Amino acid sequence: MRKVFETVVGLNPNFSFRGKQQTRIETFSDAVFALAITLLVLSSTIPETFEDLWASMRDVIPFAICVALIIVIWYQHYIFFLKYGLQDKVTILLNTILLFVLLVYVYPLKFLARFLSEIYGGIFGIIETDLSRFGEYSHQNLKLLMVNYGLGAFAIFLVFSLMYWRAYKMKSLLDLNSYEIFDTKSSIIANLLMCSVPLLSLIITLIDPWGNFRTTILSGFLYFLYVPIMIVFGRITSKKSRRLLQD
Amino acid sequence: MRKVFETVVGLNPNFSFRGKQQTRIETFSDAVFALAITLLVLSSTIPETFEDLWASMRDVIPFAICVALIIVIWYQHYIFFLKYGLQDKVTILLNTILLFVLLVYVYPLKFLARFLSEIYGGIFGIIETDLSRFGEYSHQNLKLLMVNYGLGAFAIFLVFSLMYWRAYKMKSLLDLNSYEIFDTKSSIIANLLMCSVPLLSLIITLIDPWGNFRTTILSGFLYFLYVPIMIVFGRITSKKSRRLLQD
Amino acid sequence: MRKVFETVVGLNPNFSFRGKQQTRIETFSDAVFALAITLLVLSSTIPETFEDLWASMRDVIPFAICVALIIVIWYQHYIFFLKYGLQDKVTILLNTILLFVLLVYVYPLKFLARFLSEIYGGIFGIIETDLSRFGEYSHQNLKLLMVNYGLGAFAIFLVFSLMYWRAYKMKSLLDLNSYEIFDTKSSIIANLLMCSVPLLSLIITLIDPWGNFRTTILSGFLYFLYVPIMIVFGRITSKKSRRLLQD
Amino acid sequence: MRKVFETVVGLNPNFSFRGKQQTRIETFSDAVFALAITLLVLSSTIPETFEDLWASMRDVIPFAICVALIIVIWYQHYIFFLKYGLQDKVTILLNTILLFVLLVYVYPLKFLARFLSEIYGGIFGIIETDLSRFGEYSHQNLKLLMVNYGLGAFAIFLVFSLMYWRAYKMKSLLDLNSYEIFDTKSSIIANLLMCSVPLLSLIITLIDPWGNFRTTILSGFLYFLYVPIMIVFGRITSKKSRRLLQD
Numbered sequence: 001m002r003k004v005f006e007t008v009v010g011l012n013p014n015f016s017f018r019g020k021q022q023t024r025i026e027t028f029s030d031a032v033f034a035l036a037i038t039l040l041v042l043s044s045t046i047p048e049t050f051e052d053l054w055a056s057m058r059d060v061i062p063f064a065i066c067v068a069l070i071i072v073i074w075y076q077h078y079i080f081f082l083k084y085g086l087q088d089k090v091t092i093l094l095n096t097i098l099l100f101v102l103l104v105y106v107y108p109l110k111f112l113a114r115f116l117s118e119i120y121g122g123i124f125g126i127i128e129t130d131l132s133r134f135g136e137y138s139h140q141n142l143k144l145l146m147v148n149y150g151l152g153a154f155a156i157f158l159v160f161s162l163m164y165w166r167a168y169k170m171k172s173l174l175d176l177n178s179y180e181i182f183d184t185k186s187s188i189i190a191n192l193l194m195c196s197v198p199l200l201s202l203i204i205t206l207i208d209p210w211g212n213f214r215t216t217i218l219s220g221f222l223y224f225l226y227v228p229i230m231i232v233f234g235r236i237t238s239k240k241s242r243r244l245l246q247d
Numbered sequence: 248m249r250k251v252f253e254t255v256v257g258l259n260p261n262f263s264f265r266g267k268q269q270t271r272i273e274t275f276s277d278a279v280f281a282l283a284i285t286l287l288v289l290s291s292t293i294p295e296t297f298e299d300l301w302a303s304m305r306d307v308i309p310f311a312i313c314v315a316l317i318i319v320i321w322y323q324h325y326i327f328f329l330k331y332g333l334q335d336k337v338t339i340l341l342n343t344i345l346l347f348v349l350l351v352y353v354y355p356l357k358f359l360a361r362f363l364s365e366i367y368g369g370i371f372g373i374i375e376t377d378l379s380r381f382g383e384y385s386h387q388n389l390k391l392l393m394v395n396y397g398l399g400a401f402a403i404f405l406v407f408s409l410m411y412w413r414a415y416k417m418k419s420l421l422d423l424n425s426y427e428i429f430d431t432k433s434s435i436i437a438n439l440l441m442c443s444v445p446l447l448s449l450i451i452t453l454i455d456p457w458g459n460f461r462t463t464i465l466s467g468f469l470y471f472l473y474v475p476i477m478i479v480f481g482r483i484t485s486k487k488s489r490r491l492l493q494d
Numbered sequence: 495m496r497k498v499f500e501t502v503v504g505l506n507p508n509f510s511f512r513g514k515q516q517t518r519i520e521t522f523s524d525a526v527f528a529l530a531i532t533l534l535v536l537s538s539t540i541p542e543t544f545e546d547l548w549a550s551m552r553d554v555i556p557f558a559i560c561v562a563l564i565i566v567i568w569y570q571h572y573i574f575f576l577k578y579g580l581q582d583k584v585t586i587l588l589n590t591i592l593l594f595v596l597l598v599y600v601y602p603l604k605f606l607a608r609f610l611s612e613i614y615g616g617i618f619g620i621i622e623t624d625l626s627r628f629g630e631y632s633h634q635n636l637k638l639l640m641v642n643y644g645l646g647a648f649a650i651f652l653v654f655s656l657m658y659w660r661a662y663k664m665k666s667l668l669d670l671n672s673y674e675i676f677d678t679k680s681s682i683i684a685n686l687l688m689c690s691v692p693l694l695s696l697i698i699t700l701i702d703p704w705g706n707f708r709t710t711i712l713s714g715f716l717y718f719l720y721v722p723i724m725i726v727f728g729r730i731t732s733k734k735s736r737r738l739l740q741d
Numbered sequence: 742m743r744k745v746f747e748t749v750v751g752l753n754p755n756f757s758f759r760g761k762q763q764t765r766i767e768t769f770s771d772a773v774f775a776l777a778i779t780l781l782v783l784s785s786t787i788p789e790t791f792e793d794l795w796a797s798m799r800d801v802i803p804f805a806i807c808v809a810l811i812i813v814i815w816y817q818h819y820i821f822f823l824k825y826g827l828q829d830k831v832t833i834l835l836n837t838i839l840l841f842v843l844l845v846y847v848y849p850l851k852f853l854a855r856f857l858s859e860i861y862g863g864i865f866g867i868i869e870t871d872l873s874r875f876g877e878y879s880h881q882n883l884k885l886l887m888v889n890y891g892l893g894a895f896a897i898f899l900v901f902s903l904m905y906w907r908a909y910k911m912k913s914l915l916d917l918n919s920y921e922i923f924d925t926k927s928s929i930i931a932n933l934l935m936c937s938v939p940l941l942s943l944i945i946t947l948i949d950p951w952g953n954f955r956t957t958i959l960s961g962f963l964y965f966l967y968v969p970i971m972i973v974f975g976r977i978t979s980k981k982s983r984r985l986l987q988d
Contacts, residue, residue: 024767024819026271031525031775034278039783041350042286047358049382054391060351067350071343075336078271089816096812103782103808104801111788135790144795273518278772281525288597289533294605296629301638307598314597318590322583325518520765528772535844536780541852543876548885554845561844565837569830572765 014179014245019085025095026081032099033074036106037067043107058127062113069109073102076160080187084167084174091166098159105152112149142216143205150202150219154195161191179244186237193233197225261426261492266332272342273328279346280321283353284314290354305374309360316356320349323407327434331414331421338413345406352399359396389463390452397449397466401442408438426491433484440480444472508673508739513579519589520575526593527568530600531561537601552621556607563603567596570654574681578661578668585660592653599646606643636710637699644696644713648689655685673738680731687727691719755920755986760826766836767822773840774815777847778808784848799868803854810850814843817901821928825908825915832907839900846893853890883957884946891943891960895936902932920985927978934974938966 019026041063047053077098115134122129131137164187167174171181201219208215266273288310294300324345362381369376378384411434414421418428448466455462513520535557541547571592609628616623625631658681661668665675695713702709760767782804788794818839856875863870872878905928908915912922942960949956 020268021761022269022271022274022763024763024771024823027274027763027768028771028775028815030271030275031278031772032779034275034282035775035779035783037346038279038282038286038350039779041347042282042290042353043783043787044354046290046354048380050384050388050392051382053355053358053395056354057395063351064347067343067347071339074275075339082271092812092816096808099778100782100805100808103779104804106783107785107787107797108794111794133789135792137791141791145791148794148798267515269516269518269521274521277518277522278525281522281529284593285526285529285533285597288594289529289537289600291601293537293601295627297631297635297639298629300602300605300642303601304642310598311594314590314594318586321522322586329518514762516763516765516768521768524765524769525772528769528776531840532773532776532780532844535841536776536784536847538848540784540848542874544878544882544886545876547849547852547889550848551889557845558841561837561841565833568769569833576765 012183012241014241015083015183016180017082017085018174019081019083021085023081023085023087025087025092026078029077029095029099030074032103033070033077036102037070040066040070040106040110043110059114061121062110062117065113065117066106066109070102070106073098073156080160080163080167084170086163086167086170086174088166088170091163094159094163094166098156098163101152101155101159105149108148108152112145115145139212139216142213143208146205146216146219147202150198150205153198154202157191157194157198161188161195164188164191179241182241182244186241190230190233190237193229194226197223197229200225259430261488262330262430263427264329264332265421266328266330268332270328270332270334272334272339273325276324276342276346277321279350280317280324283349284317287313287317287353287357290357306361308368309357309364312360312364313353313356317349317353320345320403327407327410327414331417333410333414333417333421335413335417338410341406341410341413345403345410348399348402348406352396355395355399359392362392386459386463389460390455393452393463393466394449397445397452400445401449404438404441404445408435408442411435411438426488429488429491433488437477437480437484440476441473444470444476447472506677508735509577509677510674511576511579512668513575513577515579517575517579517581519581519586520572523571523589523593524568526597527564527571530596531564534560534564534600534604537604553608555615556604556611559607559611560600560603564596564600567592567650574654574657574661577678578664580657580661580664580668582660582664585657588653588657588660592650592657595646595649595653599643602642602646606639609639633706633710636707637702640699640710640713641696644692644699647692648696651685651688651692655682655689658682658685673735676735676738680735684724684727684731687723688720691717691723694719753924755982756824756924757921758823758826759915760822760824762826764822764826764828766828766833767819770818770836770840771815773844774811774818777843778811781807781811781847781851784851800855802862803851803858806854806858807847807850811843811847814839814897821901821904821908824925825911827904827908827911829907829911832904835900835904835907839897839904842893842896842900846890849889849893853886856886880953880957883954884949887946887957887960888943891939891946894939895943898932898935898939902929902936905929905932920982923982923985927982931971931974931978934970935967938964938970941966 044056044059045052047056077095111134115131118127118129118131118134121127135141164184167176168181168184168188171184176184201222204222205215205219291303291306292299294303324342358381362378365374365376365378365381368374382388411431414423415428415431415435418431423431448469451469452462452466538550538553539546541550571589605628609625612621612623612625612628615621629635658678661670662675662678662682665678670678695716698716699709699713785797785800786793788797818836852875856872859868859870859872859875862868876882905925908917909922909925909929912925917925942963945963946956946960
């Protein structure tokens with residue numbers, strides 16, 4: 001049954017899960033995650049007329065982007081607690097900060113997703129872009145936007161790296177074997193790497209080399225660095241972990 | 248105790264459940280389903296006067312229709328995870344899409360239920376129909392309405408069929424016996440059949456043979472096809488499964 | 495450990511619980527109950543000024559009445575599923591109706607509690623009664639109020655009696671002993687008795703013997719019948735159950 | 742495994758937990774706590790323009806204060822039920838009162854945190870203080886504010902002390918050893934001490950020795966007494982518990 005459980009969860013069966021029994025921290029966190037995605041979608045006005053109904057359908061793409069991002073964070077949270085089952089005060093404190101940052105960024109994320117959908121909708125000719133509804137669309141505001149989301153993304157992944165660092169600190173008590181220790185260290189580094197991209201974007205935005213939209217466009221596109229970083233890092237770690245498992 | 252559990256759940260005792268232990272995906276999904284039915288009912292304005300109170304009671308029938316539909320989807324979700332207990336990334340992705348479609352359609356469903364209740368309330372002489380509060384009641388808007396809900400229903404049942412297809416793909420790992428494999432394949436086909444009705448309705452609406460209300464009335468009544476389809480399909484599968492169990 | 499569990503739950507240790515393992519129906523229902531009491535309190539406007547803050551505190555008593563009523567219903571729900579652990583389609587259908595009636599009555603309950611608090615607050619000289627904010631305060635509206643809440647209370651306890659009736663029907667499958675069968679039958683009758691009071695109040699209101707406020711005052715005070723009914727019924731059943739346990 | 746569980750929970754491994762299996766009271770309470778912190782953050786208006794977005798970011802500090810306070814209460818709730826696993830009627834009643842007080846104070850807490858942030862933001866020169874948006878900022882209103890929050894804090898910790906008193910009353914049934922009895926008695930006293938500070942603040946506010954802002958400033962700063970009280974009390978109890986464990 002052990003092999004089936006690990007595999008049906010799609011996780012690496014070489015890691016023995018300490019957190020199969022759901023704890024209250026996870027039940028509480030699941031309720032907050034569920035509230036976040038639900039209120040993101042259902043905090044809009046209720047369509048009373050046909051016109052309202054079609055207007056509300058315009059938000060489907062932005063909502064899809066936001067829900068996907070939140071679920072990615074939920075999945076990281078789910079894997080962490082499945083692996084270690086930690087419930088100590090430090091983990092609860094870090095978990096609270098994670099949930100707080102998530103909640104603070106639900107509505108700003110909705111704003112950003114609508115804003116980007118309006119821009120890309122126009123670029124791909126799907127809709128007629130009307131950015132005026134977002135208020136004063138200035139370079140200063142775009143810079144603040146990038147700083148705002150850079151801080152949010154940075155905080156989320158920093159907290160995850162601290163949570164994995166916490167698990168690493170309790171490695172003897174959790175009785176982690178050498179493979180599991182390596183896996184934990186890789187998670188710390190992976191999340192620190194995920195932190196570094198928004199940090200870089202933040203720095204570029206604050207330096208603001210061109211003093212105009214080019215800065216914010218660059219700091220926006222920097223987020224595509226996630227793809228190569230994760231591919232390269234994934235290759236390095238999987239090579240090492242295969243060697244560890246053979247030993 | 249095994250026989251009692253299967254039977255108290257009202258499920259076919261020949262299927263051994265892999266998902267008796269609740270997982271976080273189910274806890275998270277239950278919170279979203281609970282939010283969906285609650286916000287559907289409680290997102291209306293709070294009655295401050297007697298007049299508000301009676302006006303709010305007018306929504307009871309539309310709400311009952313919506314809550315019943317959402318619970319039918321919840322029950323399908325409940326049975327799927329009880330049967331297979333899957334928690335891998337693909338299942339989580341499909342589950343996220345299912346919850347997202349559900350949330351996007353909560354308010355539109357409320358609109359549709361109110362709109363249909365207004366029409367049928369008038370036909371049965373219960374209330375004086377006043378469709379003006381729904382905005383411009385044109386053939387074009389009704390067509391968009393049918394397309395909108397056709398897509399929603401199509402998406403929900405397509406995701407369920409993909410989830411059962413996922414379970415079918417993991418049949419050796421889940422150690423499904425021949426009866427359970429047959430049951431899983433039947434579920435894939437059942438959900439594909441459930442997909443086909445809204446698809447048919449969508450196509451009729453887009454072709455719009457009459458160019459007036461007759462098209463939307465026909466595409467609406469097509470949904471009654473569910474009854475004969477499910478009865479016939481149910482008979483076929485139960486005959487085959489009895490034969491399988493005897494063998 | 496068995497004795498401790500029953501006793502820490504404060505339940506009659508002679509009844510062996512079939513539902514100790516939480517099911518998804520209970521997790522889903524708990525989320526709806528939690529949403530009901532939370533939205534009842536938090537659906538008010540957010541205090542932005544000191545004046546708003548004091549105005550919001552005026553609602554504490556009405557909210558306390560509503561939350562107490564909802565928790566009484568939650569406790570009944572909790573005991574039922576703890577006793578029988580049923581998860582079949584009929585139980586899920588009855589549970590859905592129960593949750594639906596609960597949700598439909600959250601805001602009307604808030605209205606009624608505010609209305610009664612305004613009246614009794616004035617009678618006891620705590621506040622200056624101002625019923626004008628509730629709209630047209632006529633005999634006709636009060637009658638509708640009594641009919642409205644009579645139907646709600648009647649529906650809640652009727653569903654509970656049907657749920658216990660369902661458990662009674664599955665007594666052999668649930669392997670209930672004679673004491674447990676007696677306990678289940680008592681629960682059916684108790685809930686039917688709880689149904690009878692709102693039914694009586696409804697009938698009196700519809701007959702409306704005096705054609706003025708005296709009718710609604712009488713149909714309101716009929717609810718105090720709950721106390722003697724439950725005391726007398728409690729005595730009868732505990733006598734019989736003691737005899738059953740001795741045999 | 743026992744030692745690991747206690748330690749990963751960060752609790753004193755000398756206390757054997759009776760409540761490892763999550764009960765419905767905890768699932769229900771977790772949903773209410775999750776709703777409290779989510780609605781606290783997400784009950785604000787949704788930012789539609791850049792200006793709204795920056796205005797909404799101004800609330801981050803006040804929200805952080807409120808979420809931290811609510812999580813401290815959640816942690817106390819979590820530890821209580823983990824230790825004793827009680828589910829009897831008295832515990833459910835006390836738990837309901839706790840959740841009710843929590844819900845009633847979510848919005849007032851949001852008001853207080855915004856108010857204090859405005860004042861301290863001005864003192865530390867971070868923002869330009871504008872207290873006019875809070876309505877009439879008089880000595881009378883500040884007194885009512887201190888009374889209001891004094892009652893809330895008093896009620897929360899009084900309920901916790903009653904819950905621990907309930908566990909103490911069931912010590913033989915829960916089979917508590919001498920160390921666990923001492924730990925339970927300490928929790929009663931600790932919560933009564935936590936009650937005493939808001940009580941003292943309340944009394945000072947009602948006596949109102951200076952008849953001006955000095956009274957409310959004093960009654961506000963009294964809350965800093967929590968720190969020395971908890972340090973001294975912590976030292977006394979840990980000395981006694983070490984001696985008990987040695988015996």
